Amino acid sequence: MSTESVAVKAQQALKVHQTLWDISVPGRSGVRLPDSDVPTQPMPDAALLRSELPLPELSELDVVRHFTRLSQKNFSVDTNFYPLGSCTMKYNPKINDVIASMPGFSGIHPLQPESTVQGALELMYNLQGILQEITGMPASTLAPLAGAHGELSGVLMIRAYHERNGNPERKVMLIPDSAHGTNPASASMAGFDVVTVPSDAQGNMDLKALEAVADDKLAGLMITLPSTIGLFDPGIVEVCEIVHKAGGLVYGDGANMNALLGRVKLNDLGFDVVHLNLHKTTSTPHGGGGPGAGPICVGEKLIPFMPSPVVERHGEDEQTNFKLTSPPNTIGTLSAGHGNFGVLVRSYAYLRALGIDGLRQASGDAVLNANYLLKRLQHLYYLPYDRMCMHEVVFSGRWQKAQGVKALDISKRLIDYGVHPPTMYFPMIVEEALMIEPTETESKETLDVFVAAMETIAEESSQTPEVLTEAPHHTPVGRLDEARASRQPNVRWRPLETQQS
Amino acid sequence: MSEHPSDLRYTKEHEWVRVEDDGTATIGITFFAQDQLGDVVYLLLPKVGSAIEQDRKMGEVESVKSISDLFGPLSGEVLEINKDVIDHPERVNEDPHEAGWLIKVKPSNKDEFTKLLSTEEYGQAIAS
Amino acid sequence: MTESFPHSYFPHTESQRREMLAVVGVDSVDALFADIPQQFRNPDFVLPPALTELELGRELGALARKNAVPGEYASFLGAGVYRHFIPSVVPAMISRGEFLTSYTPYQPEVSQGTLQATYEFQSLICLLTGMEAANAGMYDGASAMAEAALMACRVTDRDRVLVLDTVNPRYRAVLDTYLLPQGITITTVAPDKVSVNDTTACVLAQYPNFNGGIEALGDLADSAHQVGALLAVSANPVALGMFKAPGDCGADIVTGETQPVGVSMSFGGPFVGYFTCKNDYIRQMPGRIVGRTVDHDDRIGYVLTLQTREQHIRRERATSNICTSEALIATGTAVCLAALGPGGLRQMAELSYQKAHYAATVIGAISGYEVLNDGTWFHEFVVKCPKPPNETTQGLLERGIIGGLDISSSVPNGMLFCVTEMNTRSEIDALAEALGQIAKAV
DSSP, rough: OHHHHHHHHHHHHHHHHHOOHHHTTOOOOOOOOOOOSSOOOOOOOGGGHHHOOOOOOOHOOOOOOOHHHHHHHHHOOOSBOOOOOTTOOOOHHHHHHHTSSSHHHSSSOSSSSSGGGGHHHHHHHHHHHHHHHHHHSEEEEEESSSSSHHHHHHHHHHHHHHHHHOOOOOOOOETTOOOOTHHHHHHHHOOOEEEEOHHHHHHHBBBHHHHHHHTTTTTEEEESSTTTTTTTTHHHHHHHHHHHTTTTTTEETTGGGGGTTOOOOHHHHHHHHEEEOOHHHHHOOOOTTOOOOOOEEEEEGGGGGOOSSEEEESSGGGOOOEEEEEETTTTOOSSSSSSSSSHHHHHHHHHHHHHHHHHHHHHHHHHHHHHHHHHHHTTTTSSOOOOOOSSSEEEEOHHTTTTTOOOHHHHHHHTTTTTTTOEEOSTSSTTEEEEEETTSOOHHHHHHHHHHHHHHHHHHHHHHHHHHHHHHOOOSSSSBBBHHHHSSSOOOOOOOOOOOO | OOOOOOTTTTTSSSSEEOOTTOOOEEEEEHHHHHOOOOOOOOEEETTTTEEEEESSEEEEEESSSOOOEEEEESEEEEEEOHHHHOOOOTTHHOOOTTOOOOEEEEEEGGGGGGGGOOOOHHHHHHHO | SSSOOOOOOOOOOOOHHHHHHHHHTOOSGGGGTTTTTGGGGSSSOOOOOOHHHHHHHHHHHHHHHOOOOOOEEEEEOTTTOOOOOTTTTHHHHHHSSSHHTOOOOSGGGGGHHHHHHHHHHHHHHHHHHTTTTEOOOBSHHHHHHHHHHHHHHHHHOOOOOOTTTTTTTTHHHHHHHHHHTTTTTEEEOOOOGGOOOTTTTEEEEEOOTTTTTTTOOOHHHHHHHHHOOEEEEEOOOTTTTTEEEEEGGGGSSSEEOTTTTTOOOOOGOOOOOOEEOOOOGGOOOOOOEEEEEEBEEEEEEEEOOOOOOOOOOOOGGGOOOOSSOOOOHHHHHHHHHHHHHHHHHHHHHHHHHHHHHHHHHHHSTTTEEEEEOOSOOOOOEEOOHHHOOHHHHHHHHHHHEOOOOTTTTTSTTTTEEEEOTTHHHHHHHHHHHHHHHHHHOO
């Protein structure tokens, strides 16, 4: 065999797909622990014990190579630009990870006596305070473990509020047609009937339609600000007034908070409860799908109903003492812990690093970057809402669709230019939607490279559309057969003898 | 193959009905429906022996990116479900009016037939 | 308020900003916020001044040092969150930027790392629990148990659940939060008082239970199945290193807290709840699911599958509202199980068992202390103490020991002690000595 073909074969071997079971060799040793140092205790009845433990057997280097190679198949913020609308994929500062790994934070048990974790409780208390200041709301809890978890808490609180006021018949939750899917899903889990309210042609809430459904069955409205189309609804105060007048409460989905940091207080606009996505707005890493955190900030009316725990401060100076407390009419607990503390530490570090000037810088540059992309791309991609945007801009792939190229194809082709696709097909009210959120941590050079890629793609769309419809071309795998994955779900490894075709 | 054969009757919810010689009704979803759904991956059909009602939800058809309710085009007792389509949902895309049939039903109320649409009426309904 | 705040996280220079503003066609960044009503725009915010990275490390380090760390203190605290050995390969892998800073894998071509790691997590969890299908993870063990109950109600089309009173009280509380708003009735019973009928959707049990005891899962499965109900078990994955898998005992849904396998205790989170079920119910499972398939060139690849169950498609009819979950933690679990292997996991379980039983023997021998566990139990045990738990806890802290959990609300002067492979014999002996001294103190 020639030297060249040996090299080629070696290269190919590196690309061969392998699972842990392909690498496993029976008898290979993993981690060893020290032998028992206590007198031998009688073991349980064998009938209660398992005879086989069918896990793969790997050496330590096997594990390291396997997962390191896997990681190299991923895009990540550390390596690529992610213009994902509504996800706020900003830089994740490394100091936050270092601090979260300190033994005093990563090694403590949630049920330790409170006197032994005053540092952790103080951090949580301070973070509550900062989030309250940012939103202008008087109280908060860090308990929810993700945005959707925060939404569930918020709507459960609204339900508890009405029940306590003797209005359990208020069963309707209004949700805009542009809402993120978690909104109606959360409302449904809380036992509400979901009624959809349309957006008007400018992408704002249709006030007449809202008034028509704001009756005595109304429990509340869930609304995202800026909206999921990246626009600040100038009628937001009136929206809140209409809902309040009908006896309902307003829930704010804070997913797009990056546009508003340091610019406006949500409490002033009339919101009764909002959640924040710390893994979006406050830079905590996405981890491939979590962990996140979805703390909620609440107005006066809902304070007694907050989920537990809330951190309170008692005493002063040397007598200062932080405690985990339960609000008097709490909706209860949503998890066995106090919140995703490891995420909270990172968020707190980030917010302390920015201060108010940094927060305003973040929202300012985020909105500037999005508008810069709007101006540079609007002659090539249809802009359904021809007005200044906030931190994200929504284009429609409708011009390209006329040439047989879908938003999906544009997205997949961007991968060949080293850019993660933007958010596609959301919100549902925009045809062939492409939602682009650059965030403030991307440089002008990166944005210009992105614009160049989008310009090229627009040209390819009319000249060589098959380059788009067959994209991406340079990834470890191409477009995958999702129908097959749904028809014959294969969601776990099986030994060869029990495999189906 | 005609997109919407004239020997079938239709509903606005994109089901078709074929009345067989023995009086039973075969039911499926239309060419238009499977085209809109994309690759069908899973079907949730009513059990044999159960009753379905005209215009009431009777099951679900799932594609990769969406899921739609199936509505009873008429009322009756479910006599048979198409096992081939359960094991190979792609039949619904390949041949929605023949091999892709979903259930066979014994109709309970002949008057309900008047509510079904003809080929022309269905064609107009989907054009709008 | 300054417009420009030089900071290493923000790349724009002043001249770049001016250039971009010119393209946008406005004079200032503030003008970009004109849609915010004037009277609400730019209020005052009172926040502490920004810290440099050096100051951040100093100030937050001081907060960290105020906490007593298990390891620096001998710790015998469990109750759902456990201190086990975390192999160094785990933090080494999950601190890699490609795993840490990547997004949810909706674009599979650029997410094969996350997707395959998740598929391997699902596979490992299925092998451990003896179940057929698993999802990509839930928030934690408690919410996973609640979602199991909701799923059982959907599958059986019933609205009553039965939960054993030996389930972790914190998990029991989360069941209320999730189930009651959907009109589901929850009945709590002792394991020997289980009574089901054809309105019962499921029986919920914990394995080992909150007091460390091993429930008779086979009997519970039989009782449930006789009335067409499901058995849903919440199982500790380390215990599954030695005890029979719930799937082999007849469980229909097995969930649990994966934290004991490779996840730092981190004051309660982030953790990851695992969720498994029989293949028949796979379309009713909440959360993301990774499936294996091929591309057009027949190369094996992984994708998110059965997405129509989820909120972004099904919306108000979704199986759950969960979106962001705990993917990185699940990846860490996969790394940990791969590193431990069957030998390491079994050893971890057996060491914990041995040391806990030794501790129970020496503590039970101290005058005034009574160990209440009988039958088979894993690595936690209930001790009835001579003094109230807060006194005992204080006395132990003074001697550099974090003791068991105060459970006096259900057992008079009761404390729940946990021992794992991380506790040495001398720590256990020192604990016994300390308890003896505390009992004698006036």
